[in-house]
Amino acid sequence: MELAEAKQKFIESWGKLGSEWGINRTMAQVHALLLISPAPLTTEEIMETLSISRGNANMTLRDLIGWGLIEKQHKAGERKEYFYADKDAWNIARQVAKERRKRELDPVVKILDELSKVEGDMKDPEFATFHKSVTDINKLAKNVDKTIETMINAEENWFWGSILKMFK
Amino acid sequence: MELAEAKQKFIESWGKLGSEWGINRTMAQVHALLLISPAPLTTEEIMETLSISRGNANMTLRDLIGWGLIEKQHKAGERKEYFYADKDAWNIARQVAKERRKRELDPVVKILDELSKVEGDMKDPEFATFHKSVTDINKLAKNVDKTIETMINAEENWFWGSILKMFK
DNA sequence: TTAAACTTTCAATAAGTTTTGAAAGTTTAA
DNA sequence: TTAAACTTTCAAAACTTATTGAAAGTTTAA
Numbered sequence: 434m435e436l437a438e439a440k441q442k443f444i445e446s447w448g449k450l451g452s453e454w455g456i457n458r459t460m461a462q463v464h465a466l467l468l469i470s471p472a473p474l475t476t477e478e479i480m481e482t483l484s485i486s487r488g489n490a491n492m493t494l495r496d497l498i499g500w501g502l503i504e505k506q507h508k509a510g511e512r513k514e515y516f517y518a519d520k521d522a523w524n525i526a527r528q529v530a531k532e533r534r535k536r537e538l539d540p541v542v543k544i545l546d547e548l549s550k551v552e553g554d555m556k557d558p559e560f561a562t563f564h565k566s567v568t569d570i571n572k573l574a575k576n577v578d579k580t581i582e583t584m585i586n587a588e589e590n591w592f593w594g595s596i597l598k599m600f601k
Numbered sequence: 602m603e604l605a606e607a608k609q610k611f612i613e614s615w616g617k618l619g620s621e622w623g624i625n626r627t628m629a630q631v632h633a634l635l636l637i638s639p640a641p642l643t644t645e646e647i648m649e650t651l652s653i654s655r656g657n658a659n660m661t662l663r664d665l666i667g668w669g670l671i672e673k674q675h676k677a678g679e680r681k682e683y684f685y686a687d688k689d690a691w692n693i694a695r696q697v698a699k700e701r702r703k704r705e706l707d708p709v710v711k712i713l714d715e716l717s718k719v720e721g722d723m724k725d726p727e728f729a730t731f732h733k734s735v736t737d738i739n740k741l742a743k744n745v746d747k748t749i750e751t752m753i754n755a756e757e758n759w760f761w762g763s764i765l766k767m768f769k
Numbered sequence: 770t771t772a773a774a775c776t777t778t779c780a781a782t783a784a785g786t787t788t789t790g791a792a793a794g795t796t797t798a799a
Numbered sequence: 800t801t802a803a804a805c806t807t808t809c810a811a812a813a814c815t816t817a818t819t820g821a822a823a824g825t826t827t828a829a
Contacts (some may be wrong), residue, residue, distance in 0.1 A: 434715070434716075434718075434719050435719075436719065436721055436727065436728055436731065439716050439719045439731065439735075440731060442712060442715075442716060443712075443716055443731070443734075443735060446709055446712045446713075450705060450709050452623070453623050453704075453705050454622065454623050454705070455620070455621050455622050455623045457786085457787070458787085459787075459788085468734045469730055469731040469734050469735075470730065471726035471727060471729070471730040472726075476805090476806080477805095485788075485789090486788060486789045486790060487789085487790075487791095487806085487807095488788070488789060488790065488791095488807080488808075488809085489787080489788050489789070491806065491807060491808085492787095492788090492807090492808090495807090512796080512797070512798095512803095512804055512805060513804085513805070514805085514806080520730065520733060520734055520737075521737070522734070522737040522738045522740070522741045523741065526741060536621075537618060537621045537622070541614055541617075541618050544610060544611075544614045545614075547602070547610075548602075548607050548610060548611055550602075551602050551603075551604065551607045553604055558639035558640075559604065559637075559639060560604055561639070562637055562638065562639040562688065563604065563607065563608060563611070563637040565688060566611075566636045566637050566688055566690070567607075567611060567637075569688075569689070569690040570690045572690070573690045573691065573694060576761045576764075576765065579765060579768065580764055580765075583764075583767050583768060587767075592767075593744045595767045596744075596748055596751075596764065596767075597744065597747060597748075599751050599755075599760075599763045599764075600747065600751060625816085625817070626817090627817075627818085644775090644776080653818075653819090654818060654819045654820065655776085655777095655819085655820075655821095656777080656778075656779085656818070656819060656820065656821095657817075657818050657819070659776065659777060659778085660777090660778090660817095660818090663777090680773095680774055680775060680826080680827070680828095681774085681775070682775085682776080
């Protein structure tokens with residue numbers, strides 16, 4: 434396979450994976466493009482390469498900055514802004530885990546905590562089933578939360594080393 | 602909070618979380634409803650409770666069966682089909698992990714394997730950066746894959762016990 | 770058989786999400 | 800200042816995905 438074709442395929446696949454996991458396709462594609470670019474790119478270059486509009490490029494780049502996945506860079510003597518992505522896969526994974534926890538997991542845990550406190554008669558099957566499911570899922574969510582916490586603070590080798598040891 | 606209100610809130614939150622993670626809202630809501638129902642429900646009851654159409658209910662229930670999250674049940678002497686959800690949070694998590702791995706992670710790993718094989722000149726920064734990102738992400742994806750494998754075959758207490766030990 | 774009870778399908782439509790592009794805003798250099 | 804270079808905004812349009820509901824299909828009991 435040619436490098437050019439391979440790049441194309443990488444961008445496409447990353448976009449598809451993103452959209453299956455609730456991340457907008459264009460955002461994942463822009464991220465993919467920056468991941469495989471040795472040098473920072475301008476808005477113009479990104480628009481061109483991915484055939485997207487200026488508005489879309491601008492919004493997407495802002496979102497990616499909000500997710501902590503890319504950064505603006507300044508080149509001395511130039512007016513244009515350049516964008517650059519951290520290439521370290523572990524950092525990327527941590528960053529995504531961190532943001533999704535904050536944005537999505539934490540709010541749900543908050544609600545599950547509330548719902549766990551709802552009182553009722555354990556002899557009523559309606560209540561008993563509700564209570565079991567809610568508290569059970571709540572425990573699971575808290576374990577996930579702790580695992581993400583560990584991951585965020587961990588070195589890649591140590592983290593996977595510890596987890597993969599479980600195989601033996 | 603009233604039980605009725607709490608149920609409502611649980612269904613809503615589950616639907617919202619689902620949609621943020623690429624699972625259609627209605628599907629997550631139907632699943633939530635069945636999770637807190639002590640007895641199996643009919644299509645009719647589900648349509649009624651969630652105010653959705655017959656067609657939608659039917660499709661969603663089939664999908665949930667495809668995900669291995671609910672089952673049809675037969676009641677002796679009745680024509681209607683009843684639907685029942687496994688209430689064990691660990692089973693649910695395993696099942697979802699298993700399906701998403703099969704549907705989404707595996708295809709991406711396959712492409713990453715291919716892309717890792719693309720050859721080029723390491724002195725060309727274009728190639729070097731592409732190659733680093735792809736192989737790096739590929740390794741990460743494989744670790745995730747192995748972790749899911751472990752999870753699928755594991756008992757809940759053993760799995761979390763092993764992971765949470767990492768904290769100490 | 771028949772017909773009632775129930776399930777499935779799918780084209781049309783609605784709802785939701787993303788994208789565009791032109792206009793407004795901002796910054797910089799002269 | 801001014802105007803060119805560049806960035807941001809946002810209403811409208813395009814696109815994608817989910818939902819409806821009526822018709823077709825299937826199963827069962829008599």
